[in-house]
Amino acid sequence: MSAGGGTKAIIAALMANLGIAVTKFIAFALTASSSMLAEAIHSVADSGNQALLLVGGRRARRAATPQHPFGYGRERYIYAFIVSIVLFSVGGLFALYEAYHKYHEQQELGPHGIESWHWVPVTVLVLAIIMESFSFHTAIKESNAIRGKATWKQFIRRAKAPELPVVLLEDLGALVGLVLALLGVTMTLITGNGYWDAAGTAAIGLLLVVIAVILAIETKSLLLGEGAGPEEVQKIEQAITDGPEVSRIIHMKTLHLGPEELLVAVKVAVEPYERAEDLARDINAIEARIRTAVPIARSIYLEPDIYRAPAIVPTGG
Structure with missing residues (x-):
């Protein structure tokens, strides 16, 4: 993958998400917070997505063959499109399902909050925000090197290399999701009402679905074939x-x-x-x-x- 493919940003995001996923799963095991579980699955999905982008970049470098005389450069678009599907299904739909499950649990058992290890989710989320910020900063730095005078919206829509727009949107979604999870968990701890946890999980799910749809639309355009700028x-x-x-x-x-x-x-x-x-x-x-x-x-x-x-x-x- 060329420098324009943002390999450094992808690897930074992968390392950050793997570490964050482990800490979130530990926090979920200790607290049974649905927001923590949704965020843990989100980090797993993001880690898988970054691995897919790296695989796509590697496969795109294959030499042309008689069956594919123009080479395999579009494999990068295919894998970026798969990323949007993974983010939609594994990240967004799972979070919405978990929010639905948590909501009905509160109805059946009565409103209840996090009953043990109260400090764990807040600590984990704050640390995750710090680690994700470093990843996001790397993606911004890599993007600025090739963005030129284009606005961020124009860069996302016009970039022919899909990796950096994907990582940028994923990291942005991850940071916003972490803030939503922190809000849900904090309000649950303050009020002792698990409905806040369910609401935070639902907000995360909706956020991921929106980002996945945006990625799918932009990558579909590349798959169909775009001309020069x-x-x-x-x-x-x-x-x-x-x-x-x-x-x-x-x-x-x-x-x-x-x-x-x-x-x-x-x-x-x-x-x-x-x-x-x-x-x-x-x-x-x-x-x-x-x-x-x-x-x-x-x-x-x-x-x-x-x-x-x-x-x-x-x-x-």
């Missing part, structure tokens, strides 16, 4: 028309075969050539300019043509 399109057009070979671009299409691989297909208008050798030389020169301007443009197909202006159909007077 406006800046890259402008650079490619400039590279084509900078030389004397082309009189105009008739039409152009681009497609991301992966985060760092772009396919460019262009029909260009040229003057009539007497020798095919001269035409081939000029086409190669245009391709070289495109690759210099946009290094990720690795598959380039140029079709020369003679431009004919559309005939003007006279209108009746």
Whole structure:
């Protein structure tokens, strides 16, 4: 995975979530808090998701084959989409189920709070917030290196490498979820009423479902196939028309075969050539300019043509 894939951010998030998951499971075992269980499962899901992103990055580096002539760059999109499914089902739906179960337990047995080890969940959640903040800071730092002048919303929506947006949203969701869990647990300890714990768990579940849906929508767009961004399109057009070979671009299409691989297909208008050798030389020169301007443009197909202006159909007077 390239640096743009945010390997450092993924590993930082993985290490943080593994450590946090263990402490949360211990806290749940001691207190039977549903918020702690929901958060523990959330951390397990996040850890699995980071492992999936690493696997996707590794598999995407495989060389092209006759069956897959453009390589496996899109595997990164597939694994990012799987992450959204895991976050939705394992994280969000489980938390909502646990909230439902906790709510009915309070109805059947009467409102009751955390009966032992009262200090454990608060301590664990505060430590988890600190560890998750370090992970989130790493993701922000890695993202800022490639984000440029784009806003965070634009970065999430336009990034062709899916790993950093995924880690950013996961870490943001984790921090907000931890705050919700801390609020639910604290209110349960203060009031002795487990309904607060159930409410905190439900809020965590809804948060994870929303984040999972956002990830699924953005990753689906990448899976369907996105073209180059406006800046890259402008650079490619400039590279084509900078030389004397082309009189105009008739039409152009681009497609991301992966985060760092772009396919460019262009029909260009040229003057009539007497020798095919001269035409081939000029086409190669245009391709070289495109690759210099946009290094990720690795598959380039140029079709020369003679431009004919559309005939003007006279209108009746």
